[in-house]
Amino acid sequence: MLSKRLDKISPSCTIGISSKVKEMKKSGVDVINLSIGEPDFNVPREAIECGIKSLNENCTKYDLVPGITILREEICKKLLLENNCKYSIDEIVLASGAKDAITNTLLAVTDPGDEILIPKPYWVSYWEMTKLVNATPVAIETNKNNDFKLTADLLRKYITDKTKLLILNNPSNPTGSVYTKEELSEIVNVCLEKNIYILADEIYERICYNNEFVSVASLGNNVKDITITVNGFAKSAAMTGLRLGYTASNKKIAQGMSSIQGHLVSHPSLTAQYIGYGALKYCKEDIDNMVKTYKKRRDLITSRLNKMKYVDYIYPNGAFYVFIDLSQVAKKYKYNKSFSIEFCDEFLSKYKVAIVPGQAFGIDEYVRISYACSENEFIEGLNRLEEFILKIMDNCN
Ligand code: PMP
Ligand code: GLU
Numbered sequence: 415m416l417s418k419r420l421d422k423i424s425p426s427c428t429i430g431i432s433s434k435v436k437e438m439k440k441s442g443v444d445v446i447n448l449s450i451g452e453p454d455f456n457v458p459r460e461a462i463e464c465g466i467k468s469l470n471e472n473c474t475k476y477d478l479v480p481g482i483t484i485l486r487e488e489i490c491k492k493l494l495l496e497n498n499c500k501y502s503i504d505e506i507v508l509a510s511g512a513k514d515a516i517t518n519t520l521l522a523v524t525d526p527g528d529e530i531l532i533p534k535p536y537w538v539s540y541w542e543m544t545k546l547v548n549a550t551p552v553a554i555e556t557n558k559n560n561d562f563k564l565t566a567d568l569l570r571k572y573i574t575d576k577t578k579l580l581i582l583n584n585p586s587n588p589t590g591s592v593y594t595k596e597e598l599s600e601i602v603n604v605c606l607e608k609n610i611y612i613l614a615d616e617i618y619e620r621i622c623y624n625n626e627f628v629s630v631a632s633l634g635n636n637v638k639d640i641t642i643t644v645n646g647f648a649k650s651a652a653m654t655g656l657r658l659g660y661t662a663s664n665k666k667i668a669q670g671m672s673s674i675q676g677h678l679v680s681h682p683s684l685t686a687q688y689i690g691y692g693a694l695k696y697c698k699e700d701i702d703n704m705v706k707t708y709k710k711r712r713d714l715i716t717s718r719l720n721k722m723k724y725v726d727y728i729y730p731n732g733a734f735y736v737f738i739d740l741s742q743v744a745k746k747y748k749y750n751k752s753f754s755i756e757f758c759d760e761f762l763s764k765y766k767v768a769i770v771p772g773q774a775f776g777i778d779e780y781v782r783i784s785y786a787c788s789e790n791e792f793i794e795g796l797n798r799l800e801e802f803i804l805k806i807m808d809n810c811n
Contacts, residue, residue, distance in 0.1 A: 423542045427774035431758075435768045446795045448783045449768040451587060451734060453652035455707075457689065458700035461651060464692030465685045473684050479676045480668065481508025481660070482684065485691040492694055493662055497619075497629035499638060501662050507671045508690075510682040512617045512646035512659035517543055519613050519642045519661060520579075522670035524549045528578035533564040535737065535775035537587045537615075549578070553776055558739070561591040561728050566600035573604075579611040582630065585618040588775045588782040589737045590712075590730020595628045602630060602637045612641045617659070618733040620650040620701055623709045627732070631662065639664050647686075649733075650701050651693035656686040708734050711785045711792065718796050724803050734786045737772070740803075741779040747806050754778045765798040 432450035439445055480486065486503040493499045509515035516539070524530065526548035532540050534553040544551040554572050556562045564582065582601065585592045593601075605612050614630035631638040646659030659682075661671060675681065693701070712730055719727050719736065726739040740757065749756040754771030758781060762768050772780030785792050 419546060422545045426542070427538050428770055431762075431768050431770060434762075438766075444766060445762070446767045446787075446791050446798075448785070448787060448792055448795045449770050451649070451784045451786055452654050453649065453704065453734075453786045454788060455652040455704050457652050457656070458693060458697035460696040460700075461653075461689045461692035464696075465689035468685060468688035473688065475684075477681055477684055477687075479681050480504070480506065480672045481681060482687050482691070485687050485694070488691055488694045489660060489662070493629075493643075498632045499629060499643075499662070502665075505662055505665055505668045507661050507663075507668050507675065508682050508687060509659045509661065509675065510679055510686075511648065511657040512615065512644050513539060513543075514657070514679070514682070515644045515646065515659040515661045516540070516613065516615065517547075518671040518674055519644065519663075519667075520544065520547045520549065521674050522667055523611055523613075523642065524578050527576065529574060529576040531569070531572055531577060531580045531610075533562070533568075533582070535562055535586075535588055535772065535777045535780070536581070537583055538774045540581050540583075541776070550576070552577075558728070562586070562589050562737075563591050563593060563597060564601060565597070566604045569601055569604050573608050573610065577608070577610055579613055580605060581613045581615065583615040583617075584630070585622055585627070585730075585732025587618065587733055588735050588770070588772075588780075589728045590733045590735050591728060592622055592624070592626060592731040593628070594626065595633075598628055598630055599633055602633050602641075605640060606636055610640070612637075613644060614641050615644045617644065617646045617649055619645065621705055621708055621734060622732040623705075623712060624731055642667060647690045647693055650704075651690070651697065652704065653686070653689065653693065656683070656689055658682055658686045658690045708785070711789060712736075714789060715783070715785050715792055715796070718793060722796070722800050722803070724807055734784055736783045736785065737775075738781050738783060739779065740772075740781060743803055743806055744779045746809075752778055754781055757781065761799070761802055765802055767795045767798050769795070769799075 486506040528549045631641045642663040647653040724742045744753040754773045758771040770782040
């Protein structure tokens with residue numbers, strides 16, 4: 415009796431594991447949560463004050479569909495200053511999280527049957543969102559030797575006359591890989607040549623450790639015209655639960671997204687928008703400090719991983735994840751259907767550490783660890799991971 419749409423999709427694995435951990439904690443089990451990408455910082459104080467002030471001034475009524483003007487102005491300033499991209503406020507559409515911004519994009523740009531190219535490994539929801547809008551997800555097989563980054567040559571192989579859009583996530587969840595300007599330029603040239611839109615998911619842009627972040631839309635006016643940049647406040651300003659994201663695109667696409675949003679959600683929560691405004695306007699230093707902490711954690715976690723036997727990993731230059739190659743372990747581990755799902759289940763039930771199976775990102779011999787948590791937690795989590803791996807490998811020798 416329910417929609418056939420539901421048969422096509424699975425629930426979000428990242429959200430699922432994190433909810434399970436919450437239940438376990440509620441029932442008194444002490445679990446280390448290295449699963450979900452959720453900053454352990456609080457939203458910076460000055461941003462919160464902006465939200466409180468807006469409530470005190472009764473800013474609680476319906477407002478403009480694409481978002482409050484002062485926030486869109488602030489986003490335009492940020493895009494110009496930090497990303498070298500000139501947008502006007504009618505090219506910005508606020509949304510209830512980057513997820514919602516991606517959904518708005520897919521609804522505005524694609525038709526049923528269009529092919530959407532998604533380099534693998536990919537963030538869990540791209541695949542399911544694509545199916546939800548009745549488009550066809552096409553995974554691009556990337557190469558571990560190139561940190562699983564897309565290249566222009568690979569891209570060309572997957573383009574058909576049905577290809578409509580490429581989803582490019584930079585810095586990447588789950589690998590933490592960051593694209594150079596040259597790499598991006600080669601990719602966008604193919605998109606320009608073949609008339610393909612680019613959804614540039616840049617939600618981790620601030621969390622980039624070598625000051626090398628390049629926004630796709632900055633690569634030229636013709637590139638900007640075919641690019642829908644998605645960004646949000648969840649990662650940079652630790653505003654996960656407040657649900658605020660946005661797109662920057664050409665005016666026509668922005669108008670299309672506004673029409674859609676006007677029917678679906680009207681606009682994201684006003685209070686969240688005022689907090690987002692505060693985060694952009696007043697909290698750059700707080701955000702920079704968070705990034706410094708993530709970098710310290712990245713250094714710690716990678717030096718600990720370097721000492722572990724039977725594991726390899728993609729060295730992360732951005733975001734707050736490590737994508738760990740357990741293919742040596744997978745050869746020895748007894749499983750039925752999916753190595754990574756069964757491995758992560760056993761690890762959680764026996765060692766009380768939650769991590770995300772690579773299967774959720776399209777590659778089964780990997781697991782993802784988030785280091786958006788305290789040092790003690792991820793070091794203890796890795797100690798237990800080492801213990802589990804050694805037990806598996808020793809039992810087989
Ligand atoms: N894109 C990527 C790559 C993500 O990892 C996430 C997860 N937060 C999102 C988009 C969605 O972000 P939001 O919480 O703002 O919806
Ligand atoms: N994007 C984060 C993650 O990958 C948060 C959970 C989600 O929205 O998928 O863990």
